[in-house]
Amino acid sequence: MTVIHRHRWLAPLLLLAPGLAWLAIFFLVPLGFLAYQSLQSGTFEQGYTFTWEFSNYRDAITGYDEQLVRSFFYAGIATVATLLISYPLVYWIAFHGGRWKNMLLLLIVAPFFVTYLIRTLAWQNILADEGPVVGFLRDVHVLSADGRLLATTFAVVSGITYNFLPFMALPLYVSLEQIDARLLEAAQDLYASKTKAFLRVTLPLSAPGIVAGTLLTFIPAAGDFINAQLLGTPNQYMIGNVIQSKFLELIDYPAAAALSFVLMALIMVALLVYARVVGTEKLTG
Amino acid sequence: MTDLTRLELLRRAALGGAALSIPGLLAACGGDGEESAGTTTGASAALASTLRFSNWQLYIDRDPKNKKRSPSLEQFTAKTGTKVDYVEDVNDNATYFGKIQGPLSQGRGIDRDLIVMTDNSRFPGLLVSKEWVEKLDKERIPNMANLIDAQKSPPFDPDRNYSVPWLSGITGIATNMKASGGAVVTTMQQLLEDPKLKGKVTLLTEVADTMSPIMLENGDDPSNVTDESWNKAYDRIQKAVDGGQIRRFTGNDYVADLERGNIAAALSWSGDVATGLAANKALRWNLPKQGSDIWTDNMFIPLEGSVPTASEYMNFVLDPKVAAMIAVGAGYISAVKGVKEEAVKLDPESANNPLIFPDDEILSNVVQFDSAALNNQTYIEQWQQLLGA
Numbered sequence: 001m002t003v004i005h006r007h008r009w010l011a012p013l014l015l016l017a018p019g020l021a022w023l024a025i026f027f028l029v030p031l032g033f034l035a036y037q038s039l040q041s042g043t044f045e046q047g048y049t050f051t052w053e054f055s056n057y058r059d060a061i062t063g064y065d066e067q068l069v070r071s072f073f074y075a076g077i078a079t080v081a082t083l084l085i086s087y088p089l090v091y092w093i094a095f096h097g098g099r100w101k102n103m104l105l106l107l108i109v110a111p112f113f114v115t116y117l118i119r120t121l122a123w124q125n126i127l128a129d130e131g132p133v134v135g136f137l138r139d140v141h142v143l144s145a146d147g148r149l150l151a152t153t154f155a156v157v158s159g160i161t162y163n164f165l166p167f168m169a170l171p172l173y174v175s176l177e178q179i180d181a182r183l184l185e186a187a188q189d190l191y192a193s194k195t196k197a198f199l200r201v202t203l204p205l206s207a208p209g210i211v212a213g214t215l216l217t218f219i220p221a222a223g224d225f226i227n228a229q230l231l232g233t234p235n236q237y238m239i240g241n242v243i244q245s246k247f248l249e250l251i252d253y254p255a256a257a258a259l260s261f262v263l264m265a266l267i268m269v270a271l272l273v274y275a276r277v278v279g280t281e282k283l284t285g
Numbered sequence: 286m287t288d289l290t291r292l293e294l295l296r297r298a299a300l301g302g303a304a305l306s307i308p309g310l311l312a313a314c315g316g317d318g319e320e321s322a323g324t325t326t327g328a329s330a331a332l333a334s335t336l337r338f339s340n341w342q343l344y345i346d347r348d349p350k351n352k353k354r355s356p357s358l359e360q361f362t363a364k365t366g367t368k369v370d371y372v373e374d375v376n377d378n379a380t381y382f383g384k385i386q387g388p389l390s391q392g393r394g395i396d397r398d399l400i401v402m403t404d405n406s407r408f409p410g411l412l413v414s415k416e417w418v419e420k421l422d423k424e425r426i427p428n429m430a431n432l433i434d435a436q437k438s439p440p441f442d443p444d445r446n447y448s449v450p451w452l453s454g455i456t457g458i459a460t461n462m463k464a465s466g467g468a469v470v471t472t473m474q475q476l477l478e479d480p481k482l483k484g485k486v487t488l489l490t491e492v493a494d495t496m497s498p499i500m501l502e503n504g505d506d507p508s509n510v511t512d513e514s515w516n517k518a519y520d521r522i523q524k525a526v527d528g529g530q531i532r533r534f535t536g537n538d539y540v541a542d543l544e545r546g547n548i549a550a551a552l553s554w555s556g557d558v559a560t561g562l563a564a565n566k567a568l569r570w571n572l573p574k575q576g577s578d579i580w581t582d583n584m585f586i587p588l589e590g591s592v593p594t595a596s597e598y599m600n601f602v603l604d605p606k607v608a609a610m611i612a613v614g615a616g617y618i619s620a621v622k623g624v625k626e627e628a629v630k631l632d633p634e635s636a637n638n639p640l641i642f643p644d645d646e647i648l649s650n651v652v653q654f655d656s657a658a659l660n661n662q663t664y665i666e667q668w669q670q671l672l673g674a
Binding site for chain 2: 045124128130150151233234235237241251252
C-alpha cells in the first residue's frame with residue numbers, strides 16, 4: 001500500500017490492469033494471430049505457411065463482395081426496423097409504464113432466456129410454408145397461392161430484427177427513462193405542440209440511447225450467420241456464413257482470417273462515418 | 286491394482302468355495318473405480334465402461350415401441366458390460382470434420398471412441414494420412430473375415446488397419462406428395478428445372494451425392510470426372526441456385542423440412558425414407574431415372590479413443606446376425622457376408638427390399654464417385670462457393 005501512496009500515478013494503472021490484461025489476452029493476442037494467419041498461403045492438406053500473402057485480402061473482397069454488401073444491407077434494415085419497433089414501445093414503458101415498468105421490461109427480455117438457436121428455429125415453425133401465418137397471408141391474398149415467407153430475404157431480416165431487438169430497446173429505455181418530465185412541461189408552457197415537444201426535447205435527449213442501440217444492433221448483426229443459415233437460402237447468405245464455412249468446413253484459415261479483417265475494417269469505416277455524422281459526444285452520451 | 290485384486294481373487298478361489306465369502310469378494314473388487322467392472326474376465330478387463338459413439342441420424346436399429354432404445358446396442362452392453370453413449374451428431378462430413386479437426390490437429394482426443402465418415406468425401410483419406418485415427422486391434426476383430434470382397438480394400442485404407450464399414454447407401458430423390466402437388470419427382474431435370482418445385486428443393490452438401498446423379502443425367506461418368514463433365518454439372522446447379530429453385534443445401538437436416546412439407550423434393554439417402562420417415566404416407570423415394578451414386582460409411586477410432594472397446598464393438602457389428610439387425614433397422618446396405626440369410630429370419634419383408642439388399646438392376650444403376658475429384662482443390666473451392674459461401 002505504501003508503494004501506491006508514494007507513487008500516486010500507479011493507482012489508475014493498477015485499476016486499469018485487469019481490463020487491459022483481459023483485452024490483451026483475449027482480444028489483441030488472438031487478433032494478432034488472426035492477422036498472421038490472414039497472410040498465410042497453402043492448403044489444409046499441405047499445411048499453411050506465412051508468406052505475406054496479401055492476395056488473400058484481394059480475393060476476400062472480390063470473391064465475396066456480394067455477401068459483404070448483403071450483410072451491411074440486411075444489418076442496416078434490421079437496425080432501422082428494431083429502432084422503429086422499440087422506440088414507441090419503450091417510450092410508452094418509460095412514460096406510461098408506471099409501476100409495471102420493470103415487469104414490462106422483463107417481458108421484452110423474456111424470450112431471450114431461451115437460446116439464440118432455439119429462438120431462431122422457432123421462427124422456422126412460425127413462418128413454415130404450411131403454417132398458420134403463411135396460410136392466413138395466402139387467404140387474404142398478400143401472398144400468392146404458392147408464395148412463402150421461410151427461405152426469403154424477409155425471413156432473414158425479420159429474424160435478425162427479432163433477435164437483436166433488446167440490444168436496441170434497453171439502451172433506448174435507459175435514455176428515455178432519464179428524461180425529466182418537467183422539461184416536456186416547460187416546452188408545452190412555451191407553446192410547443194406535443195409533436196414539437198417530442199421533436200425538440202424528447203428525441204434529442206434520447207439520442208445517446210439511439211446511437212448506443214444502433215451500434216449494439218448493427219455491429220453484431222453485420223457478422224451474424226445463424227439467421228441466414230436457418231431462415232434463408234444460399235441467395236441470402238451473409239458474410240458470416242462465408243467466414244463460418246471457410247473456417248469450419250473448408251478449413252481455409254487464411255481466407256477466413258482475411259475475410260474477418262475485411263469485415264472488421266468495413267464496420268470500423270461505417271462507425272467512423274456514423275460518428276462524424278451524429279457527433280462523437282452522442283456516442284458517449 | 287486390477288491385476289493384484291484378480292490374483293487375490295484367484296488365490297481365494299483356490300482355497301475353496303467357503304473361503305470366498307461375500308465380504309471377501311467385495312473387498313477384492315472394491316476400491317479401484319472404473320476398472321473394477323471388468324475384473325472377472327481377462328478379455329474384457331481393458332474395455333472402457335462406456336463406448337462413446339458419434340453417428341449420423343436415423344442410422345441404427347431402434348425399438349419400434351421406444352425409439353430411444355436400440356436393441357443391437359443393448360445386446361452389446363449385455364454381452365460386454367460396456368454401455369454405449371450413442372450420439373447422433375454427424376450431419377454432414379465437412380461440418381463434422383471441421384468440428385473435430387481442431388483438437389485432433391493438436392494431437393488431442395475428441396471424447397469419442399468411434400466416429401463415422403463417408404468414403405465419398407475426402408475426409409476418411411485425411412484422417413488416415415494425418416494420423417488422426419488409432420490403429421484397430423485386429424486380434425479383437427476376427428469377424429473382419431466376414432467383410433464382402435468389395436469392401437476389403439478401400440483406397441483410403443487398403444489393409445483395413447483403421448476402419449470398418451458401417452453401412453452403405455444410395456442417393457435418390459425423396460418427394461413429399463402433398464407439397465409437390467401429387468407429382469413424384471424421378472429425374473434431376475425435374476428437381477433442378479421444374480417451375481412447380483421452385484424454392485421447394487434441397488440438394489445435399491456432399492459433393493459426390495449431388496454431382497453424381499446430375500452427371501449421369503448429362504451422360505457423363507461420375508467415377509471418372511473431367512473438367513468438362515464437372516463444369517457441365519456445376520453450371521446446371523448454379524443456374525438452379527441463381528433462379529431460386531434450390532432452397533438449401535443440406536446434410537441429414539433435410540428430413541425435418543421434408544416432413545413438414547416446406548420442401549417438396551429433396552436429394553435424399555436411401556434408408557431415411559424407408560425407415561425413419563415411413564410413418565409419413567406422403568413421402569416417396571426414387572432412384573433417379575439415369576442412376577445415382579453409392580457410398581459407404583466407415584467407423585474410425587479417433588485419437589485417444591479406446592482401441593479395445595471400439596475394436597470389440599466393430600467385431601460385434603461384423604457378426605451377420607447383428608449386421609442384419611442394424612441394416613434392416615436403419616434401412617441401409619450391409620457390407621457383411623451372410624446378412625441376407627439372417628435378415629430373412631428377422632424380417633422377410635425387409636429382406637426383399639431392394640434398397641437394403643440391392644438387386645442387379647439397382648447395382649447396375651449406381652456408381653462410386655471419382656476419389657481423385659474429391660481431392661481436387663479447384664473443385665473443393667468451387668463447390669464451397671456454390672453452397673453459398
